[in-house]
Amino acid sequence: MTVEIRDERFRDVVGDDADVERLATGFEFTEGAMWDPRGKFLIFSDMPGNIMRKWSSDNGIETYRQPSNMANGNFWDREGRLITCEHATSRLVRQEHDGSMTTLASHYGEKELNSPNDVIVRSDGTIFFSDPIFGRVEYYGNPREQQLDFQGVYRLEPDGAGPHLLVSDFDQPNGLTLSQDASQLYINDTPNAHIRVFDVAADGSLSGGDVWADVTGDGEGNTDGLTFDSAGNLFTTGPAGIHVFAPDATSLGVLHVPEGAANFTWGDDDLQTLYITASTSLYRTRVKVPGRTLI
Secondary structure (H helix, E strand, C coil), X not given: CCEEECCCHHHHHCCCCCCCEEEEECCCCXXXXXXXXXXXXXXXXECCCCEEEEEECCCEEEEEECCCCCEEEEEECCCCCEEXXXXXXXXXXXXXXXXXXXXXXXXXXXXXXXXXXXXXXXXXXXXXXXXXXXXXXXXXXXXXXXXXXXXXXXXXXXXXXCXXXXXXXXXXXXXXXXXXXXXXXEEEEHHHCEEEEEEECCCCCEEEEEEEEECCCCCCCCCCCEEEECCCCEEEEECCEEEXXXXXXXXXXXXXXXXXXXXXXXXXXXXXXXXXXXCCEEEEEXXXXXXXXXX
């Protein structure tokens, strides 16, 4: 079986089964999947390979950016510019429409950020990003000593001011996503295999931070990327593949992936194709509920 059904609602969100198709393989460690609805192609990172790639049904795999400074998470801003987390440089950068690169954040105070990992943009242009240490270890980044003594989550103002430290009590903050109305921010803490939820004020400050759900199961994979579909179901990577939670935090089930999944995004015109970056390969499968529009 390619799915593990824990609650009958899973059938309405994903289905009774899932055809997980491998689109390409031979990569080192894939991450940061983002669908471009304008060009109808997928962008994703291959961190250890120091390259960003794109995939389309017409052309297959092509180079998008090389070198990539060991890019990880990606997200479109509201002007259609790609924001990228760089492991090797500890920077958050933005690719402008002319292809040039702008550094959005590299330090907190006098010290380098650890290694920005995942990023999301609110509708008003406010940017939230996580900053674990994964990009300072061998293979996944550039080995070097950590300058900060914590792993935090930050905010950048629409005018670029910041970064402002929002929370610093994570072991390793990883994937993050906003609720549909942007009133709550959900963040994965990878070593603890759980999802925390924060209330988001209009000024972008956070409160709360309780554990919203534990991500449990057997198999390869960790709590990493996460996001909501259009019905408010939360999808996150975890053991054995993609875990699906109802809006009330009930674990609905798991969509099994052949390799440890690190991230995913919805794509195609109907946003019902789930593109999955999983270790050495890129996969896709169809779901019943469309994802959210990100650009």
